[in-house]
Amino acid sequence: MANIQExxxxxxxxxxxxxxxxxxxAPVSLTTRLKVEKAIKELNYEPSMLxxxxxxxxxxxxxxLIPTFSNPYYIExxxxxxxxxxxxxxxxxxxxxxxxxxRENIFFNMVKNKxxxxxxxxxxxxxxxxxxxxxxxxxxxxxxxxxEGGSIPYVTIDHEQAAYKAVxxxxxxxxxxxxxxxxxEKFLYARKRREGYERALKESNIPVxxxxxxxxxxxxxxxxxxxxxxxxxxxNTPTAVFAVSDTLAIGALKEINNKQxxxxxxxxVIGFDNISFSNMTNPTLSTVAQPMYEMGKKAASMLIxxxxxxxxxxxxxxxxxxxxxxxxx
Amino acid sequence: MANIQExxxxxxxxxxxxxxxxxxxAPVSLTTRLKVEKAIKELNYEPSMLxxxxxxxxxxxxxxLIPTFSNPYYIExxxxxxxxxxxxxxxxxxxxxxxxxxRENIFFNMVKNKxxxxxxxxxxxxxxxxxxxxxxxxxxxxxxxxxEGGSIPYVTIDHEQAAYKAVxxxxxxxxxxxxxxxxxEKFLYARKRREGYERALKESNIPVxxxxxxxxxxxxxxxxxxxxxxxxxxxNTPTAVFAVSDTLAIGALKEINNKQxxxxxxxxVIGFDNISFSNMTNPTLSTVAQPMYEMGKKAASMLIxxxxxxxxxxxxxxxxxxxxxxxxx
DNA sequence: GTGAAAGCGCTAACAA
DNA sequence: TTGTTAGCGCTTTCAC
Numbered sequence: 001m002a003n004i005q006e007x008x009x010x011x012x013x014x015x016x017x018x019x020x021x022x023x024x025x026a027p028v029s030l031t032t033r034l035k036v037e038k039a040i041k042e043l044n045y046e047p048s049m050l051x052x053x054x055x056x057x058x059x060x061x062x063x064x065l066i067p068t069f070s071n072p073y074y075i076e077x078x079x080x081x082x083x084x085x086x087x088x089x090x091x092x093x094x095x096x097x098x099x100x101x102x103r104e105n106i107f108f109n110m111v112k113n114k115x116x117x118x119x120x121x122x123x124x125x126x127x128x129x130x131x132x133x134x135x136x137x138x139x140x141x142x143x144x145x146x147x148e149g150g151s152i153p154y155v156t157i158d159h160e161q162a163a164y165k166a167v168x169x170x171x172x173x174x175x176x177x178x179x180x181x182x183x184x185e186k187f188l189y190a191r192k193r194r195e196g197y198e199r200a201l202k203e204s205n206i207p208v209x210x211x212x213x214x215x216x217x218x219x220x221x222x223x224x225x226x227x228x229x230x231x232x233x234x235x236n237t238p239t240a241v242f243a244v245s246d247t248l249a250i251g252a253l254k255e256i257n258n259k260q261x262x263x264x265x266x267x268x269v270i271g272f273d274n275i276s277f278s279n280m281t282n283p284t285l286s287t288v289a290q291p292m293y294e295m296g297k298k299a300a301s302m303l304i305x306x307x308x309x310x311x312x313x314x315x316x317x318x319x320x321x322x323x324x325x326x327x328x329x
Numbered sequence: 330m331a332n333i334q335e336x337x338x339x340x341x342x343x344x345x346x347x348x349x350x351x352x353x354x355a356p357v358s359l360t361t362r363l364k365v366e367k368a369i370k371e372l373n374y375e376p377s378m379l380x381x382x383x384x385x386x387x388x389x390x391x392x393x394l395i396p397t398f399s400n401p402y403y404i405e406x407x408x409x410x411x412x413x414x415x416x417x418x419x420x421x422x423x424x425x426x427x428x429x430x431x432r433e434n435i436f437f438n439m440v441k442n443k444x445x446x447x448x449x450x451x452x453x454x455x456x457x458x459x460x461x462x463x464x465x466x467x468x469x470x471x472x473x474x475x476x477e478g479g480s481i482p483y484v485t486i487d488h489e490q491a492a493y494k495a496v497x498x499x500x501x502x503x504x505x506x507x508x509x510x511x512x513x514e515k516f517l518y519a520r521k522r523r524e525g526y527e528r529a530l531k532e533s534n535i536p537v538x539x540x541x542x543x544x545x546x547x548x549x550x551x552x553x554x555x556x557x558x559x560x561x562x563x564x565n566t567p568t569a570v571f572a573v574s575d576t577l578a579i580g581a582l583k584e585i586n587n588k589q590x591x592x593x594x595x596x597x598v599i600g601f602d603n604i605s606f607s608n609m610t611n612p613t614l615s616t617v618a619q620p621m622y623e624m625g626k627k628a629a630s631m632l633i634x635x636x637x638x639x640x641x642x643x644x645x646x647x648x649x650x651x652x653x654x655x656x657x658x
Numbered sequence: 659g660t661g662a663a664a665g666c667g668c669t670a671a672c673a674a
Numbered sequence: 675t676t677g678t679t680a681g682c683g684c685t686t687t688c689a690c
Contacts, residue, residue, distance in 0.1 A: 001441070001466070003667055014677045019669055026670095029675060049444040050386065051667025054379040054682050069404045070605065078398055082425060086435065091444075094423045096411060106415065112330065114683090115378040115420075137330070221609045250609055257611045276399065280550050280579055282586045282611050332683055343661045348685055355686095358659060380683025383666050443667090 002043040004051075011039035022047055058117055062092045062303060063107055065121040067099050071219060071247065072275040073292075074122060077143065080296020081120060088304055090117070099125040111138050118303045121145070124187040139306035143299045144290075145189060146314070153312045155299045157319045159189045162288050163196030163242070165321050166270050168203075169286075170240040173268060173327060176206045179238030180213045181227040181248050193244050193272075212238055216248060224251020232259060239267055240327075246271035246278045246287055253281055253326070269326045283325030290319050331372040333380075340368035351376055387446055391421045391632060392436055394450040396428050400548060400576065401604040402621075403451060406472065409625020410449060417633055419446070428454040440467050447632045450474070453516040468635035472628040473619075474517060475643070482641045484628045486648045488518045491617050492525025492571070494650050495599050497532075498615075499569040502597060502656060505535045508567030509542045510556040510577050522573050522601075541567055545577060553580020561588060568596055569656075575600035575607045575616055582610055582655070598655045612654030619648045 004022075008015040013032055020026045021036040028036075039045070053059050062085055066074050078094065085092050093116060095107045104127060110116045111134060118139035121131065128147060134140060135152050146154030170178050180197050183190050198208050214230050216223035224243060228251065231237050243249035249271030256267055263269055263283050271278060274289035295317055302312045333351075337344040342361055349355045350365040357365075368374070382388050391414055395403050407423065414421050422445060424436045433456060439445045440463060447468035450460065457476060463469060464481050475483030499507050509526050512519050527537050543559050545552035553572060557580065560566050572578035578600030585596055592598055592612050600607060603618035624646055631641040 001443075004669095005667080015667090016669075016678080017676060020676090023669080027675065032676080046438060046442040048383075048667050049439070049442045050379070050383040050388065051682095052669075054377075054383045054666085054684085055668045055670085057379065057682065059379065069407055070401075072399075072401065075398045079425070086432070091422060091439070093420060096408070103415070109375060110378070110420070113375040113378045114330075221605065250606075254609050254611065276550065277606055277609075280583050280610075282583065333685095334683080344683090345662080345685075346660060349660085352685080356659065361659080377683050380666095381685075383668090383682085384684045384686085386666065 001048075002045045004045075004047065007036065007039045007043055007045050010043060011035045057114065059115055060090050061116045062090050062300070063095050063110060063116045063119045064092050065095050065097055065104075065107060065119060065123045065126060067097055067123045067125055069094075069096050071245075072277065073245065073247075073273045075275075076292035077122065077296040077299075080293040080298075081300045082296075084297045084300035085304070088300075090300075090304060092300075097123050097125070099123070101127060104130070108134055118307050120299050120303055124189065139303055141299050141303040141306065141312075143295060145187065148188065153302055153306070154314045155295050155302065155317060156189075156314075157290050157295075157317050159192035160196040160199070162272070162290075162319045162321075163193035163244075164200045165196075166272070166288055167197050167200035167242050169321060169323070169327065170242060170268060170270060171200060171204050171206070173240070173329060175238075175240035175268060176204070177236065177238045177240070178206070178212065179227075179231050179241040181216060181224060181241060181243040181252060182213060183216050183219055183223075183244055183248075185215065190244060197242060209236075211236070219245045219247050221247055221251035221254065224248035224253075225255040226251075228252040228255035237267075241267060241269050243269070243271050246273045246275045246285060249285055249287070249326075250277060250281055253283075253285065263326050264328055274322055279324070281326075283328075286324045286327040287322050288319055289322050291317050330377075331374045332377065333374075336365065336368045336372055336374050339372060340364045386443065388444055389419050390445045391419050391629070392424050392439060392445045392448045393421050394424050394426055394433075394436060394448060394452045394455060396426055396452045396454055398423075398425050400574075401606065402574065402576075402602045404604075405621035406451065406625040406628075409622040409627075410629045411625075413626040413629035414633070417629075419629075419633060421629075426452050426454070428452070430456060433459070437463055447636050449628050449632055453518065468632055470628050470632040470635065470641075472624060477517065482631055482635070483643045484624050484631065484646060485518075485643075486619050486624075486646050488521035489525040489528070491601070491619075491648045491650075492522035492573075493529045494525075495601070495617050496526050496529035496571050498650060498652070498656065499571060499597060499599060500529060500533050500535070502569070502593075502658060504567075504569035504597060505533070506565065506567045506569070507535070507541065508556075508560050508570040510545060510553060510570060510572035510581060511542060512545050512548055512552075512573055512577075514544065519573060526571060538565075540565070548574045548576050550576055550580035550583065553577035553582075554584040555580075557581040557584035566596075570596060570598050572598070572600050575602045575604045575614060578614055578616070578655075579606065579610055582612075582614065592655050593657055603651055608653070610655075612657075615653045615656040616651050617648055618651050620646050 124145040142154035271287040278285040453474040471483035607614040
């Protein structure tokens with residue numbers, strides 16, 4: 001592959017001029033521009049990003065941290081991030097941390113040693129201390145999971161209120177025995193959604209029963225099924241279930257099916273995330289939809305702004321309750 | 330962030346020595362090594378990949394081309410690719426082409442201008458002509474989709490035989506009206522699987538009816554549902570359906586449910602891919618499982634070998650028929 | 659075992 | 675409008 005010098009020689013100009021043609025960074029006379037473009041074409045020249053990046057000390061690569069590829073929740077967000085990034089000449093590197101600190105370190109180091117320009121973290125298990133250290137000298141944006149009152153900008157929804165609305169919807173349907181399948185409360189979103197769950201109950205004078213709150217290990221289908229098995233085991237099985245993710249809700253649905261019970265007649269179920277599967281289950285799943293794609297775009301734009309040195313503000317996005325068969329009367 | 334010169338100065342050595350300590354590329358006396366390591370720690374030094382990559386003219390970045398994030402089929406493969414790559418100090422860049430030639434170009438250019446060292450393409454819509462051009466000077470491996478008799482190495486399964494087995498399974502269950510939900514036959518895998526479908530029928534003296542072969546536009550749930558609606562519309566609705574992907578099969582399942590028909594009693598269904606959701610449907614879905622994770626690892630190892638300049642050979646992997654409720658008697 | 663120096667490919671400051 | 679030159683941070687000869 002030819003380099004800029006060879007192009008310059010072939011065109012009979014200096015490499016600086018070739019660079020100027022390439023980047024439109026200073027006026028070049030039409031004749032020389034044509035000569036240069038001809039040489040570029042003839043040599044099949046493509047500028048090396050390696051040289052350019054070293055010189056500009058940027059990589060135009062953004063890291064997107066997610067705990068696992070297997071949660072479909074992230075897909076649309078990633079699409080949003082990618083679309084915005086690509087159209088701003090940034091590429092994104094999808095980083096699966098597996099909630100593994102070692103992996104996390106690999107990715108943090110990529111930023112430190114200039115292989116990436118910034119990070120969008122969607123990983124609720126991320127090491128916040130290290131992230132703050134990194135944030136001192138590098139650009140970081142939090143997506144979905146965030147740190148209240150912290151200095152790292154984030155984009156998220158009002159998890160407390162969204163959970164409140166979901167549970168309230170179940171209450172209005174006449175339920176007062178409402179199970180809550182939550183994930184580990186070390187995650188902020190889990191704590192927030194629990195608050196929303198409790199507020200809805202209290203406002204309707206329904207006592208909050210600890211045995212109706214189940215904490216899962218992960219957010220796989222299996223975890224949801226296991227939670228449901230637990231609810232079946234206790235004496236007072238709920239007549240409605242709110243799960244903090246669609247994957248959990250779908251697992252619960254499956255388990256209810258296995259028991260030959262009917263949704264929503266015997267047990268109503270509502271999830272969270274509006275993943276594409278949620279419309280394919282039988283019955284279809286009610287859920288809370290976040291504006292995934294928009295959140296992704298927003299986060300990307302915030303990050304790129306940060307990289308450019310601008311100040312950015314955190315944002316709270318809207319969400320929507322989606323009623324489907326699993327909570328119809 | 331400190332650079333190698335500052336470390337050298339602080340340690341009282343030359344930058345060459347620091348580099349030698351960093352890369353273990355030549356013997357360094359213990360005392361100087363300790364001095365250097367001390368300086369590195371004190372300055373919190375991390376070598377810049379930008380400089381290193383330019384010097385070594387490599388990026389240690391691999392591109393993984395997939396048509397869309399939203400097909401869960403790719404997840405485990407990507408995990409395999411990523412695990413192998415990371416443990417060999419390569420990072421992977423997941424590239425969603427959206428079957429869009431422009432996007433494809435962006436990614437091809439990354440390889441041309443040294444921003445990436447090679448490509449694993451899982452995109453059946455990829456522009457083969459351009460890919461071959463690229464393959465002349467760069468390392469490429471095809472995964473799942475491949476080019477028979479071409480010069481680009483690939484890893485795949487025997488699609489013809491896998492389809493044959495799936496259909497044969499339906500025949501053994503007593504079906505002789507077997508619908509086939511195929512994707513566009515511009516894809517090699519689709520043509521191969523059709524061959525398998527036809528071979529199974531012919532071997533059992535079941536005539537191949539064109540009206541029982543439906544070609545979808547995409548491989549989303551909706552496409553499967555649409556295919557099933559078509560089968561319901563024709564006079565002679567099949568009693569069993571083989572879909573070339575689980576997503577299609579799940580869409581079909583949903584549509585059968587909507588018709589108040591029972592799977593497998595009224596219509597048996599078998600898919601392809603063994604995505605995680607296939608075990609959560611009601612009934613659970615029979616399918617063909619490819620060794621996704623292993624295929625990913627294998628492809629990554631082949632690509633990295635190629636980059637190193639070694640010759641690599643294409644491989645055919647095993648697959649497995651997974652019988653679940655949707656095809657039980 | 660270690661250092662000096664060149665150079666990977668590019669861009670930007672300065673000079674002309 | 676264009677060329678000269680320095681230098682981004684690193685590794686690797688080649689001397690010593």
